[in-house]
Amino acid sequence: MEFLEIFLSANFWAAAIRIATPLIFGTLGALICERAGVLNLGIEGIFTAGAMAGWMAVWLGAGLFGGILVAALVGAMIGLIHAILTVPLGLSQHVSGIGVTMLATSAAYFTYRTALPDVTSPPRIEPFQPLNMPLLSDLPFLGPALFQHTVMTYIAIALVFLVAWVMARTPLGLAIRAVGDNPSSVDSQGLSVYGLRIGAVMAGSALMAIGGAFLTMAAFDAFFFGMVNGRGWICIALTVFASWRPKKALLGALLFGAFEAYQVRLQTEVGAVVPGEIFLMAPYVLSIIALVIAARGADYPRALLTPWFKGQR
Amino acid sequence: MIRLEPRTTPSRTLALLAPFAAVACALALAAIPLLAAGQNLFEAYGLMVKGAFGSAFAFSETLTRATPLILTGLAAAVAFRAKLWNIGGEGQFYLGALAAVIVGTGAVPGPAWVLVPLVLLAGASAGAIGLIGPAYLKTRFKTDEVVTTLLLNFIILLIVQMALQGWLKDPMSLGWPQSEPIVDEATLPALFEKYRVHAGLLVSLAAAAVITIVMRHTVLGFELRAVGENPDAARHAGISVNGTMLKAAAISGALAGLAGTSEVIGLKGYLTSDISPGFGYAGIVVAMLARLSPVGVVVSSIFIAGVFVGADSMSRAIGVSSYLADLVVALALLSVLVAGFSIRYRVRWLGLRGGEA
Numbered sequence: 249m250e251f252l253e254i255f256l257s258a259n260f261w262a263a264a265i266r267i268a269t270p271l272i273f274g275t276l277g278a279l280i281c282e283r284a285g286v287l288n289l290g291i292e293g294i295f296t297a298g299a300m301a302g303w304m305a306v307w308l309g310a311g312l313f314g315g316i317l318v319a320a321l322v323g324a325m326i327g328l329i330h331a332i333l334t335v336p337l338g339l340s341q342h343v344s345g346i347g348v349t350m351l352a353t354s355a356a357y358f359t360y361r362t363a364l365p366d367v368t369s370p371p372r373i374e375p376f377q378p379l380n381m382p383l384l385s386d387l388p389f390l391g392p393a394l395f396q397h398t399v400m401t402y403i404a405i406a407l408v409f410l411v412a413w414v415m416a417r418t419p420l421g422l423a424i425r426a427v428g429d430n431p432s433s434v435d436s437q438g439l440s441v442y443g444l445r446i447g448a449v450m451a452g453s454a455l456m457a458i459g460g461a462f463l464t465m466a467a468f469d470a471f472f473f474g475m476v477n478g479r480g481w482i483c484i485a486l487t488v489f490a491s492w493r494p495k496k497a498l499l500g501a502l503l504f505g506a507f508e509a510y511q512v513r514l515q516t517e518v519g520a521v522v523p524g525e526i527f528l529m530a531p532y533v534l535s536i537i538a539l540v541i542a543a544r545g546a547d548y549p550r551a552l553l554t555p556w557f558k559g560q561r
Numbered sequence: 562m563i564r565l566e567p568r569t570t571p572s573r574t575l576a577l578l579a580p581f582a583a584v585a586c587a588l589a590l591a592a593i594p595l596l597a598a599g600q601n602l603f604e605a606y607g608l609m610v611k612g613a614f615g616s617a618f619a620f621s622e623t624l625t626r627a628t629p630l631i632l633t634g635l636a637a638a639v640a641f642r643a644k645l646w647n648i649g650g651e652g653q654f655y656l657g658a659l660a661a662v663i664v665g666t667g668a669v670p671g672p673a674w675v676l677v678p679l680v681l682l683a684g685a686s687a688g689a690i691g692l693i694g695p696a697y698l699k700t701r702f703k704t705d706e707v708v709t710t711l712l713l714n715f716i717i718l719l720i721v722q723m724a725l726q727g728w729l730k731d732p733m734s735l736g737w738p739q740s741e742p743i744v745d746e747a748t749l750p751a752l753f754e755k756y757r758v759h760a761g762l763l764v765s766l767a768a769a770a771v772i773t774i775v776m777r778h779t780v781l782g783f784e785l786r787a788v789g790e791n792p793d794a795a796r797h798a799g800i801s802v803n804g805t806m807l808k809a810a811a812i813s814g815a816l817a818g819l820a821g822t823s824e825v826i827g828l829k830g831y832l833t834s835d836i837s838p839g840f841g842y843a844g845i846v847v848a849m850l851a852r853l854s855p856v857g858v859v860v861s862s863i864f865i866a867g868v869f870v871g872a873d874s875m876s877r878a879i880g881v882s883s884y885l886a887d888l889v890v891a892l893a894l895l896s897v898l899v900a901g902f903s904i905r906y907r908v909r910w911l912g913l914r915g916g917e918a
Contacts, residue, residue: 289707329895333895333898333899337899337902338902339898339899339901339902340898342646342707343845343849343894343898344895344898346648346842346845346894347846347891347894347895347898348895350842350846350887350890350891350894351888351891351892351894351895353887353891354884354887354888354890354891355594355888355891357882357884357887358594358882358884358885358887358888359594361882361884362594362597362598362881362882365880365882477715478711478712478715481708481711481712482712484705484708485708485712488705488708523723523726523727525719525720525722525723525726526723528719529715529716529719529720532712532713532715532716533716535708535712536698536704536708536709536712536713539704539705539708539709540698540702540704543702543703543704543705544702544703546703
């Protein structure tokens, strides 16, 4: 019975949405990059750099929204490195992405250690507080479940619909999708393939970095080593699972958040007999399963991973 | 305007020079954060070189560090040749280490000449299985192996932690999550008295030699390269692309597994869940710096090991964060990637108004 009662607690639903929030940012970011034809495996490092940069900016007095802006700029700059290597130079998106993850992670760690050489526990910031909406937040059950999140969660959800609209309904979205499917057709219309791809990778990377910043500025109040812990890779799996559609990405992230919130609560029920590591493993196992289910019929952007050079064909 | 033209034949001179140029570039770029941190550049790099190669002890430490890197580097090189993007070297390393303590802590009795090869075989098999899984998913379901191998790294590390908290935990370890010690008969000996460099280095070098021969002189090596360069052409030539992919996975996984085994039975003598400071990931850089050549892997491993050992030593001396090493390694990877570009393309200056035609 306890197994079902978990679903009846508002606390569970609130946790599911909270866990989903960074994944929504990250998956949207990955989706924008991949729609334009560029796999961005720099995501794990960009999350780390965004988490560090946003938090440090706030700690240095930038204010919370200033912190988000700094994280987004750092993300876009790291995205630019990946974009230059993979778009005009056409180098391996796999290797460049792994390299960018290594670079961004070590740069974040190096900066942290250089700024705070001797601290054992990082200084804490005043993070985003849950919003208190008139009437809505006070609703029984629905209030604590849906209407007491930080502003970042609502921004994430609004972005889903914004990105969905831009992708489906605007010339910009059409051009981004076209550049990921058939870059030569975009070129023949006189649009810049390089410009679109580089722009998409930078914008996507900025979103990834904001996802990282959520960790240090809303979910927690400080930066820790290893705190991203594979969330970036999970977003890459979720992107395939969502077949590159923003609303499905939201659904995937929420399902994922619900699953994880559920297993944490289940752990307190059966923790005595099942080792905790089994529960910690679950998100990664779930991602692999989601990937296997989705990958076979996946409708990959047709020019994903394929470099395009001006004047060739 | 400039235009990029593919070279008709890749430049051999540049191919040899590229890794060195990349390393120089990485060290130059890493100078920026060093200077930003307010350090004296020459002092910092000088201390790194001294810490890595400045004495017999330093060089022994570097070779000790290079031992697993040669194996994880070979693992990445073999897989990447077949365009199998194995980013799971870290996980396969831990599988090899896990197998080493399962077999080598007294469960199987025997003399050293039986036990050492047996443990190495167990470690290699465990690593191979760890990559055959994702490679099978790739061939059967088109599941991107980059993401599955990356996610498996986390899963395998948790399995190791679980084992070390439970059934593999040494009851004598006073609560520390570590395995029982490897029995003497399963231990790879140190090569020189008072130095840590151990016989695992010989295993690594032998592996590099075997892989060189396999890649250059066997049908399998030919098939691996053919599948990597052009899978469609390989298929038309009657090569089983999926079969070759799985064979590449077995070899690559086995090499990474051996790295973990050698680290346990040669250096540490027991297993902890922090035995690898990222050997699997660094192996990717080693392989790319070596331009996937097995002989090159040996050279680039010693360089990368030197960066880590040197940075540790420098960090102790003047307090620069040893994450500088990770920074140099990441920059080296990106630099060599760009350098690879210059081998295949030439940049042609077309004048200010050229390039329109």
